[in-house]
Amino acid sequence: DTAVSQTPKYLVTQMGNDKSIKCEQNLGHDTMYWYKQDSKKFLKIMFSYNNKELIINETVPNRFSPKSPDKAHLNLHINSLELGDSAVYFCASSQVIQGITGANVLTFGAGSRLTVL
Amino acid sequence: RKEVEQDPGPFNVPEGATVAFNCTYSNSASQSFFWYRQDCRKEPKLLMSVYSSGNEDGRFTAQLNRASQYISLLIRDSKLSDSATYLCVVSRRNQAGTALIFGKGTTLSVSS
Numbered sequence: 001d002t003a004v005s006q007t008p009k010y011l012v013t014q015m016g017n018d019k020s021i022k023c024e025q026n027l028g029h030d031t032m033y034w035y036k037q038d039s040k041k042f043l044k045i046m047f048s049y050n051n052k053e054l055i056i057n058e059t060v061p062n063r064f065s066p067k068s069p070d071k072a073h074l075n076l077h078i079n080s081l082e083l084g085d086s087a088v089y090f091c092a093s094s095q096v097i098q099g100i101t102g103a104n105v106l107t108f109g110a111g112s113r114l115t116v117l
Numbered sequence: 118r119k120e121v122e123q124d125p126g127p128f129n130v131p132e133g134a135t136v137a138f139n140c141t142y143s144n145s146a147s148q149s150f151f152w153y154r155q156d157c158r159k160e161p162k163l164l165m166s167v168y169s170s171g172n173e174d175g176r177f178t179a180q181l182n183r184a185s186q187y188i189s190l191l192i193r194d195s196k197l198s199d200s201a202t203y204l205c206v207v208s209r210r211n212q213a214g215t216a217l218i219f220g221k222g223t224t225l226s227v228s229s
Binding site for chain 2: 050
């Protein structure tokens, strides 16, 4: 069974459209994330949710709206897509290791490659 | 200064070589450190955590120097299958929660 699954794997769309990427994890983790990896391969955190609550928002444009209906799901909706939104979006989840401050190993999904034309 | 900086690479080495990657981080309050590996067009996967005392996992050795805010990864007896991008990862904690911050990665190419 896939631990962190994202859909769709590939998404090609026109500028100005609205699109969503879905993510689900079956690891029982409390925290989920969205990361963006651009054409230069730089992996940058966008959002983090803990038990359905937003805890990190890395100054991402308002056009990006994450939604977490429950702790196993974190979806990403993008409005008015722009050329610069083309990237691979990775969902991840983590569980803090008990007794170790700040430690949280990430498990990533396979990524969703978004191409905006 | 970027939060996590790595050697630019790429590193091109023959099989059997020993190769070392360096990484520096800017946040002295960081508590957790990792090396992740990312194969071409795949997701990043945990290679190893990095502990203050240094740690080894087979051919891989990670070191942490908190005073210098420096992390290293040493790969001995390189294999073709080690070809990948190696990502240095450092935790950042604020009032809201903890995030893992990734370096840009160093690409390793091992040839026969």
